[in-house]
Amino acid sequence: MKHNFGAGPGILPHEVLKQASEAVIDFNGTGLSLLEISHRSKEFEAVLDEAVTLVKELFNVPEGYSVLFLQGGASTQFALAPYNLLPEGGKAAYVETGVWANKALKEAKYFGEVQIVASSKEANFTYIPKDFEIPADAAYIHITSNNTIYGTQLQEFFKSPIPVVCDMSSDIFSRVVNVADFGLIYAGAQKNMGPAGVTLVIVKDDLLGKTGRKIPAMFNYQTQIEGGSMYNTPPVFAIYVSMLTLKWLKAKGGVPAIEQENITKARVLYEEIDRNPLFKAVAAVEDRSKMNVCFVMENPELEKPFLKLAEERGIVGIKGHRSVGGFRASIYNALPISSIYVLIDVMQEFAEKNK
Numbered sequence: 187m188k189h190n191f192g193a194g195p196g197i198l199p200h201e202v203l204k205q206a207s208e209a210v211i212d213f214n215g216t217g218l219s220l221l222e223i224s225h226r227s228k229e230f231e232a233v234l235d236e237a238v239t240l241v242k243e244l245f246n247v248p249e250g251y252s253v254l255f256l257q258g259g260a261s262t263q264f265a266l267a268p269y270n271l272l273p274e275g276g277k278a279a280y281v282e283t284g285v286w287a288n289k290a291l292k293e294a295k296y297f298g299e300v301q302i303v304a305s306s307k308e309a310n311f312t313y314i315p316k317d318f319e320i321p322a323d324a325a326y327i328h329i330t331s332n333n334t335i336y337g338t339q340l341q342e343f344f345k346s347p348i349p350v351v352c353d354m355s356s357d358i359f360s361r362v363v364n365v366a367d368f369g370l371i372y373a374g375a376q377k378n379m380g381p382a383g384v385t386l387v388i389v390k391d392d393l394l395g396k397t398g399r400k401i402p403a404m405f406n407y408q409t410q411i412e413g414g415s416m417y418n419t420p421p422v423f424a425i426y427v428s429m430l431t432l433k434w435l436k437a438k439g440g441v442p443a444i445e446q447e448n449i450t451k452a453r454v455l456y457e458e459i460d461r462n463p464l465f466k467a468v469a470a471v472e473d474r475s476k477m478n479v480c481f482v483m484e485n486p487e488l489e490k491p492f493l494k495l496a497e498e499r500g501i502v503g504i505k506g507h508r509s510v511g512g513f514r515a516s517i518y519n520a521l522p523i524s525s526i527y528v529l530i531d532v533m534q535e536f537a538e539k540n541k
Contacts, residue, residue, distance in 0.1 A: 187500050188500050188501075188502055189499075189500050189501045189502065189521075189525035189528050189529065190502055190503055190521065190525075191501065191502065191503040191504045191514075191515045191516050191517065191521070191525070191529070192502065192503030192516060193334050193356075193377075193478060193503065193507070193514055193516040194334065194356070194374075194376050194377045194382075194516070195376040195377075195381060195382050196376060196377045196378065196516055196518045196520070197518055197520045197521050198380070198381070198427070198431060198520055199431065199434045199520045201434065202427060202430040202431050202434055202520075205430050206220075206423075206426065206427045206430060209426065210423075213229065214229055216229060220422065220423055220426055221422070221423055223422070225416060225419050225420055225422050226416075230422055230426075233422075233425060233426050233429055234255065234414070234415060234416070234420070234425060234429075236429050236433075237255065237425055237428055237429035237432065238253045238255075238415075240429065240432035240433065240436060241253045241386065241388070241432065243436070244359060244432060244435060244436060244440055244441055245359070245363070245365055245388070245441065246364075246365060247365050247388060248365060248366050250390060250391055250392065251365060251388055251389065251390050251391065252388070252389055252391055252407075252411045253386070253387070253388055254386070254387040254388075254389070254407070254410050254411065254415050255384050255385070255386060255387075255415045255420060255421075255425050255428070256384070256385045256387055256410060256415065257383065257384065257385065257420070257421055258385060259374045259382070259385055260286070260353055260355045260372055260373065260374040260385060261289065261374075262385070263353070263372040263385060263387065264289055264290040264292075264293035264294070264353075265293040265294075265296065265297075265405075266405055266407070267290075267294070267326075267328065267351050267370055267372065268293065268294040268296070268297040268298065269297055269397075269399075269401055269405055270389075270393075270394060270397065270401065270405075270406065270407045270408075271325055271326055271349070271351065271369070271370065271393055271394075271396075271397065272294065272297045272298045272325050272326070272397060273298070273325060273396060273397045273398055273399075274298070274397060274398040274399050275298065276298045276299070276324075276325045276397075277298060277299040277300070277301055277321070277323060277324045277325065278294050278297075278298060278299070278300055278301070278324055278325050278326055278327075278328060279300075279301050279302075279303045279320060279321050279324040279326070279327040279328070279348070280294065280300055280301070280302050280303065280327070280328045281302075281303060281304050281305070281315060281318070281327070281328065281329045281330070282302050282304070282305035282306070282307055283305075283306055283311055283314055283315070283329075283330050283333050283336075283338060283340075284311045284330060284333035284334075284335055284336050284338070285311075285333075285335055285509070286330055286333070286334075286335075286353060286355070287328075287329075287330040287333070287353070288307075290328055290330070290353060291328070294328070298325075301321060301324060303318045303319065303320065303321065303327070304316075304318035306338075310336070310510070311333060311335075311336040311338065312336060312338065312468055312469050312470055312473075313338060313469070313470035313472075313473050314338050314339070314340055314341075314470075314473040320346055320347060320348060321348075322347055322348065324348055325348070325349070326348055326349040326350065326351045326369055326370070327346055327348055327349075327350055327351070328350075328351045328352070328353070329343075329350065329351070329352050329353070330352070330353045331343075331352055331353065331354045331356075331357050332354070332355075332356040332357035332475055332477050332478065333356075333475065333478075334355075334356045334377075334475075334477070334478045334507075334514075334516070335478075335480075335507040335509060335510060335514075336468070336469060336480060336510065337467070337468060337469040337474065337475045337478045337479060337480030337481075337514065338469045338470070338473045338474070338475055339357065339473060339474070339475035339476060339477065340473075341472065341473065343363065343364075343367055343368075345367065346367075349368075349369025349370070349390070349393055350367060350368045350369055350370075351368070351369060351370040351371075351372075352368055352370070352371050352372075353372060353373070354371055354372070354373040355372075355373045355374040355377055356377040356378070356477050356478065357377075357378065357475075357476070357477045358371075358373035358377070358378050358379055358386065359378055359379060359432075359435060359441055359444070359519065360378055360441075360444065360445065360448050360476065360477060360518070360519055361441065361445040361448065361476070362441050362442055362445055365388060368388070368390075369389070369390045369393050370387070370388070370389045370390065370393070371386075371387070371388040371389075372385060372386065372387045372388075373385065373386045375424060375428050377477070377516075377518055378477075378518045378519050378520075379428050379431055379432070380424055380425075380427045380428030380431050381423070381424050381427050381428075382424070383421040383423070383424035384420075384421045384424035384425050384428055386428075387407070387410075389407050389411075391411070394407055394408050394411075395408060403417065404417065404418065431520075434520075435519065444519050447519075447523070448476045448477070448517070448519070449476060450523065451476075451517050451521070451523050451526050452474070452475075452476040452479065452517060454523070454526055454527075454530065455479050455515060455517065455526050455529070455530065456474060456479065458530045458533055458534070459479070459481050459533075462533055462534065462537050463484065463537065464483055464484055464485070464488065464492075464533075464536065464537045464540060465481050465482070465483055465484070465533065466481060466482060466483075466484060467479070467480065467481045468480050468481060468482055468510070468512065476517070477516060477517060477518060478514055478515075478516050478517075479514065479515040479516075479517060480506060480510065480512065480513070480514045481512060481513050481514075481515075482506075482511065482512030482513065483512070483513075486511075488536075488540060489511075489512065489513075491536075491540075492513075492532075492533075492536050493505060493513075495532055495535070495536055496529070496532050499528060499531075499532050500528070501525075501528065501529055501532060503516065504529070515529060
């Protein structure tokens with residue numbers, strides 16, 4: 187058995203993979219593969235409608251917001267967010283907490299002034315900046331809720347006098363959030379919600395159409411809303427698998443239930459890291475991510491032997507990002523706690539062998 191701690195594309199529920207594989211051969215008894223049915227067919231329209239409904243239900247999306255399933259990943263949203271929300275000659279505020287936040291602010295500079303209101307770059311992004319001032323004259327403030335590479339996470343969302351734009355790619359649906367506190371939420375699906383190829387966007391409708399610029403149809407949120415996420419051919423398979431994953435989440439008790447599971451998984455793993463003399467966590471304790479647990483060894487020479495033992499025990503995907511090294515255990519929604527305990531057992535076994 188494999189224990190998948192990969193950072194992304196991440197683990198998906200086994201039952202979802204089974205259903206999806208069956209649909210590739212024969213989708214809902216149509217005699218056609220999901221990969222070859224028309225996106226305009228009533229069968230797929232039902233899938234898309236259910237996916238949107240599940241997002242609204244699981245996240246308690248209030249009236250006045252639209253839910254979109256788009257292509258291009260979160261990286262495309264780095265540009266589309268300012269394209270659609272930052273007025274000509276306007277300013278946007280950004281909190282720099284890692285590689286992806288940095289890439290987002292660089293894209294925004296094509297559309298207006300960018301003010302970095304806080305950054306943890308000087309400490310290699312090992313903490314989340316706090317108590318920064320939000321400029322009232324900015325069109326929005328952009329944050330990244332969870333930083334996969336560095337293992338940090340915004341534990342509580344702040345109240346803001348201006349719209350909040352949030353990249354939730356790596357912790358979407360992992361915890362309860364108040365959507366009404368955000369002007370725009372976007373997330374690549376491939377961490378917690380589905381396969382690579384589709385991006386979720388939740389946008390407050392009354393923020394749109396105010397930039398003073400002409401936006402090409404494909405890049406215009408308003409066009410996508412009017413087209414029901416089908417202005418062009420949508421990523422049919424990725425939307426279907428995301429819908430199945432959201433159904434799985436609902437059956438488990440929804441976001442409140444999975445949040446409690448995630449809290450437990452993170453707690454037991456961090457407890458072992460803190461207890462075990464061979465390992466140490468890299469993120470500030472108060473900012474530790476519940477999705478991406480990053481840690482290193484006190485003796486770097488032991489990293490390769492530990493990785494080898496882990497692989498022998500069926501553990502995959504724990505090698506740290508090349509920019510920080512060490513290890514990263516991504517413990518997304520679909521990862522069972524039993525896999526956490528396998529990793530802990532290996533850590534304890536390795537410590538016993540290397541006293």
